[in-house]
Amino acid sequence: MAERKYVYFFAQGQAEGDANMKELLGGKGANLAEMCRLNLPVPPGFTITTEVCTYYYANGKKYPQGLKSQVEEALRRTEQLMGSRFGDPDNPLLVSVRSGARSSMPGMMETVLNIGLTSRTIRGLIAKTQNERFAYDAYRRLIMMYADVVMEKAAGIEPKEGEGVREQLEHEMDKLKKKRGVKLDTELTADDLKRLVDIFKKKVEQVLGKPFPDDPMEQLWGGIGAVFQSWTGKRAVSYRRIEGIPDDWGTAVNVQSMVFGNMGDRSATGVAFTRNPATGENVFYGEWLVNAQGEDVVAGIRTPYPLNKAAKNEDNRHLPSLEEMMPELYAQLVDIRNTLEKHYRDMQDIEFTIQEGRLWMLQTRVGKRNGQAAVRMAVDMCIEGLIDKKEAIMRVKPSQLDELLHPMVDPIKERHAEVLAVGLPAGPGGATGQIVFTADEAERLGKQKQRVILVRTETSPEDVHGMHAAEAILTSKGGMTSHAALVARGWGKCCIVGCGALEIDAINKKMTVNGKVFKEGDWLTLNGTTGRVYAGQLPLVKPDLERNEAYLQLMQWADEIRTLGVRTNADRPADAAQARAFGAEGIGLCRTEHMFFDPKRILAMRQMILADNESERRKALAKLLPYQKKDFLGILKTMEGLPVTIRLLDPPLHEFINLDKKQIKELADQLNVPATKIEARIASLHEANPMLGHRGCRLGIAYPEITEMQARAIFEAAAELTKQGVKVYPEVMVPLVGTLKEFLHQEKIIRQVADEVMAKYQVTFRYLVGTMIEIPRACLTADEIARSAEFFSFGTNDLTQTTFGFSRDDVGAILASYLSQGILPDDPFQTLDQTGVGQLVEMGVQKGRSVRPDLKIGICGEHGGDPASIEFCHRVGLDYVSCSPFRVPIARLAAARAAIRYGAGRRAK
Ligand code: PEP
Ligand code: MG
Numbered sequence: 001m002a003e004r005k006y007v008y009f010f011a012q013g014q015a016e017g018d019a020n021m022k023e024l025l026g027g028k029g030a031n032l033a034e035m036c037r038l039n040l041p042v043p044p045g046f047t048i049t050t051e052v053c054t055y056y057y058a059n060g061k062k063y064p065q066g067l068k069s070q071v072e073e074a075l076r077r078t079e080q081l082m083g084s085r086f087g088d089p090d091n092p093l094l095v096s097v098r099s100g101a102r103s104s105m106p107g108m109m110e111t112v113l114n115i116g117l118t119s120r121t122i123r124g125l126i127a128k129t130q131n132e133r134f135a136y137d138a139y140r141r142l143i144m145m146y147a148d149v150v151m152e153k154a155a156g157i158e159p160k161e162g163e164g165v166r167e168q169l170e171h172e173m174d175k176l177k178k179k180r181g182v183k184l185d186t187e188l189t190a191d192d193l194k195r196l197v198d199i200f201k202k203k204v205e206q207v208l209g210k211p212f213p214d215d216p217m218e219q220l221w222g223g224i225g226a227v228f229q230s231w232t233g234k235r236a237v238s239y240r241r242i243e244g245i246p247d248d249w250g251t252a253v254n255v256q257s258m259v260f261g262n263m264g265d266r267s268a269t270g271v272a273f274t275r276n277p278a279t280g281e282n283v284f285y286g287e288w289l290v291n292a293q294g295e296d297v298v299a300g301i302r303t304p305y306p307l308n309k310a311a312k313n314e315d316n317r318h319l320p321s322l323e324e325m326m327p328e329l330y331a332q333l334v335d336i337r338n339t340l341e342k343h344y345r346d347m348q349d350i351e352f353t354i355q356e357g358r359l360w361m362l363q364t365r366v367g368k369r370n371g372q373a374a375v376r377m378a379v380d381m382c383i384e385g386l387i388d389k390k391e392a393i394m395r396v397k398p399s400q401l402d403e404l405l406h407p408m409v410d411p412i413k414e415r416h417a418e419v420l421a422v423g424l425p426a427g428p429g430g431a432t433g434q435i436v437f438t439a440d441e442a443e444r445l446g447k448q449k450q451r452v453i454l455v456r457t458e459t460s461p462e463d464v465h466g467m468h469a470a471e472a473i474l475t476s477k478g479g480m481t482s483h484a485a486l487v488a489r490g491w492g493k494c495c496i497v498g499c500g501a502l503e504i505d506a507i508n509k510k511m512t513v514n515g516k517v518f519k520e521g522d523w524l525t526l527n528g529t530t531g532r533v534y535a536g537q538l539p540l541v542k543p544d545l546e547r548n549e550a551y552l553q554l555m556q557w558a559d560e561i562r563t564l565g566v567r568t569n570a571d572r573p574a575d576a577a578q579a580r581a582f583g584a585e586g587i588g589l590c591r592t593e594h595m596f597f598d599p600k601r602i603l604a605m606r607q608m609i610l611a612d613n614e615s616e617r618r619k620a621l622a623k624l625l626p627y628q629k630k631d632f633l634g635i636l637k638t639m640e641g642l643p644v645t646i647r648l649l650d651p652p653l654h655e656f657i658n659l660d661k662k663q664i665k666e667l668a669d670q671l672n673v674p675a676t677k678i679e680a681r682i683a684s685l686h687e688a689n690p691m692l693g694h695r696g697c698r699l700g701i702a703y704p705e706i707t708e709m710q711a712r713a714i715f716e717a718a719a720e721l722t723k724q725g726v727k728v729y730p731e732v733m734v735p736l737v738g739t740l741k742e743f744l745h746q747e748k749i750i751r752q753v754a755d756e757v758m759a760k761y762q763v764t765f766r767y768l769v770g771t772m773i774e775i776p777r778a779c780l781t782a783d784e785i786a787r788s789a790e791f792f793s794f795g796t797n798d799l800t801q802t803t804f805g806f807s808r809d810d811v812g813a814i815l816a817s818y819l820s821q822g823i824l825p826d827d828p829f830q831t832l833d834q835t836g837v838g839q840l841v842e843m844g845v846q847k848g849r850s851v852r853p854d855l856k857i858g859i860c861g862e863h864g865g866d867p868a869s870i871e872f873c874h875r876v877g878l879d880y881v882s883c884s885p886f887r888v889p890i891a892r893l894a895a896a897r898a899a900i901r902y903g904a905g906r907r908a909k
Helices: 022-037 050-058 067-082 121-129 132-153 165-180 190-208 216-230 234-243 294-299 327-344 371-383 389-395 398-405 411-416 439-447 461-469 483-491 549-561 573-581 593-597 599-610 614-638 653-657 661-671 675-685 697-702 704-723 740-761 776-780 796-804 812-820 837-851 867-875 885-902
Strands: 007-011 045-048 095-101 111-115 251-257 268-273 285-290 348-355 358-366 424-427 430-436 452-456 472-475 494-497 502-505 510-513 516-519 523-527 532-535 565-569 587-591 643-647 729-734 768-773 791-794 856-859 880-883
Touching (some): 007 022, 007 067, 022 045, 022 095, 022 358, 050 251, 067 216, 067 251, 095 216, 111 132, 121 132, 132 190, 216 251, 327 358, 371 398, 371 549, 389 549, 389 885, 398 867, 424 483, 430 439, 439 452, 452 461, 472 483, 483 494, 483 885, 494 523, 549 885, 565 573, 573 614, 587 880, 593 599, 593 614, 593 653, 599 614, 599 653, 599 661, 614 704, 653 675, 697 704, 697 740, 704 729, 729 740, 740 768, 776 796, 776 837, 796 837, 837 856, 867 885, 880 885
Parallel strands (some): 452 472, 565 880, 768 791, 791 856, 856 880
Antiparallel strands (some): 007 045, 045 251, 430 523, 502 510, 510 516, 523 532
C-alpha cells in the first residue's frame, strides 16, 4: 500500500498543493503553494498536513510512520533549490517553522525562526553573509524564541509571573545594554551579540535545566512539535471557542527557507493590502521597514514607513516610501499585487521580504476589512469585471452594513481603550455621553443639547421621553427583546442591555462598575454593536449614506435578486419615513400601545382602565379616539401606496398604572376619585405572570369597546385619506390569538366598524383582518385560524417565550449561564431557534396555506432583522420580514443572499 502523503513541497513554479487544499495544508500552506503555482517568488519549503496534527493528538503525541522520511526528502529538495544545506558548517540553510490552521488564528499559535543555527553553522553564516553582527543577531533571536516556545511553553512549563525564560533572557540583554551604555538593540556590536549568545545559552540551561540544542535536526523537530503543541495552548483553545472553530481541524506546519529583511540597507520587510482595507479604495496600501524582520513591522517598536504615496498620512509623511527608495522592487511588487487580485478575485493581505535587493513573498490571504470597505470593494470589483453581482452581494455580511448606518466608535482608538464592562448588543452603533439616572433628567439635559447616556436597571414605557432624548441607553438587566432593546432599536439608537457588572444606585445618583464609582455627569462611551462599555469619551466616526454610491448600488442589486419582502416595525410617522428611506416596502407591525404613553393621553387611558362600567369606559375611550386617529393619519399618509399592519392594543393594562404613592395621589386629584379606588384597581389588576396574562386579544375580548375604538380610529383615518386621494392599505392585526374563536370575536367587531365607517364617509377602501401567530396553539391550529384570518404575522418574540417557557423580560441571567456553558448556541430571542421554534413556524405556514394558498405571511418579531433568521424565513416561504427601520437595509441584503443561496422564493418576479 502506498504510504500516505503527509508533506507537500513548494517552490517557485512548482508546488504539490494548491489554494483549494486549505483543510489539509491550512490557509497559509495552501496559499504559499498557490503563489508558487503563479510563479511568484516564494522561498522554497514544505507543509506538514493537518492530518499529522490530528494523528499526533489521537496517538499519544506520536507522529505517523513515514513522516520523518518525507520531511527529510522535502528538506533535501529545498536544499537543492537554495544551494545550501541544513546543518552545513560552510553553507548552512536556515528555516522558519510556522503554524497555519484552516482558518486564520492570528497570533494564537507559535513560530520559530532561524532554525539550523548552531555553534558549527554560525561560522558558515558569517562567511556567507560577511556580516558577523547579523549572524549573531539571528542566533540570539533563535535561542530566545526556541527556549520560550519549544523548551518552555511546549514542554508545559508554567513559570511564575515575570520568571519565564523569555523575560529572564530579555533581562540579560538589558543588563548588557546598560553596561555598554546603549539604548537600542541595534546599537549592540557583533562582539556584544556574540557574548550575549553565550550568556543566553548558560541562562537557558540554568533556568530550564537543559542545554539549548546544538543539533539542527533536533531544533527542527523541536520546532515542529511546538507548533502542534500550541494547537492546544490556552490562547488557541479560547480563540477557537470564540470563533467556533472545531478542535479536530488541527493545524498544519510550514517549514520554509529563511530569507532576511535585516541584512542591511538593501534588505527590507513589509505587509500590504491590495486595496485600502479601511475605505475600500482601489489603491495598493501598506507599510514597510528597511533592514528589519517581519515582527518589527507589526510589533510597533519602530514606526513603519508608508509603502507608497497612497499610504502616507500625518504620522508617516516624513518617512521614505518603498516606491521612492526601491522603485524597481516596488514595481515588481505592484505586478504581484495585480496578479494576486486577478487570480484570487478578492483583496489580499500580503507579507513580503526583500533580501539584498531580491523580493520574496511570504504570505497571501484574503484580507480582513471593515463594513465600508467591504461594500466598496464588492461593488468596484463587480464593475471591474472581477466578480458578478451575486458574488458582490455574498461578499458583504449583512451585519457589516451596521457600520454604514450608525456612527461608530473610532476603531483605532477603541483598540487601545480598556473595556469597562460588557452587556448585550441591543442597539448597534456608538455613542458617548454623560451619565444620567432618570428619564426626566435625560430629557431636561437633552433639551439643552447635552449628550447624555441614560443608565437604568431596566426601562419601562414611562421612560420613553428620556430614552428619546438620550444618545444611548444602558441597562443592567433585560434581554434582547426587553423594553429598552425594542425601543432603542426602533429609533436606531445605541443601546446595551443586561450589563450585569453595573451596580446602579439611582437614589444616590451613582453606579459602581468592577469597583470603579461613576457619578451623574461622568462620561461613558458605548459600542452598541459589540456590547462594550468604556469609561470616558472615545471619538466617533459618522456615516454619510446618501452619498455612498457603492452602498446604493449594492442595495439596488440586492433588490433585483431578493424575493422576500421587507417591511418595518414602526409606530411613529418619523420612524416610518426613516424606514421608507431605507427601502421598507410597508409596515409589518405598528404597535399601538406606545401611542398611549404620551403625557396628554395617559390620563384618558388611566381613566379608561379605572372605569367601573362600560359607559364610563366609552367616555374615556372617546377622548382617546381623536389622538389615535391622528396617529394613523400620519402613519398611513407616510406609507402612502404601501400596506400598513396595525396591531390592536397588546400589553397588560397594569403597565399603564404602574404608579407610586405620589403619582396615585396626583391621579386621584386629576380624576376626582379617591386614592383608595385607584389602589384597589391596581391591586385587582396585579398578575403573577403578566406576560402570560390579561393582554393581547384577551383585552379586546374583555373590553370590546377598546377594539371598537381602535378599529374606528384606523378606518376613519383610512376613509379620510381615501377621500383625499391618498392610497391606503390598512391591515388590522389581532394579537396573541390561540383559538379560532378568539379571532372571530375580534374580527366581527372590526368588520362591523369598517362597514359603519365606510357608510358614514361614503367611501370604500381595501383592508385586511389578520392575526399574530405568537403562541404555540396558534401554530398547531393554523389551518382553523386561516379559514378566517386573511394574513399571518409570526410574533416570534412571544412564540420564543412561550415555546421555551422563558420569560422574555427576565431571561438575561439564565441566558448568560446557558450561553457560557454551551447549553444554547445563541440567544433565541436574537436569532430564531430553527430546530424548535422554527418547527412551529413551518407548521403554521403549511397549515395556514393548506386552507388558504394565497395567505400572506410575514414575521414581525425581532428575528425579522436577524440575517440567519431571515434566511430561514426565505426557506420556509414567508412573504416578508418586518424589522426596525435601521435594520431594513440589513434585511434587504440578507434576503438577497438567501435567494442566491436557496433560489428564488414565492414572490419571484
Ligand atoms: C412578538 O411577540 O414577536 C411581537 C412582535 O410582539 P411584541 O414584541 O410586541 O409582543
Ligand atoms: Mg407579541
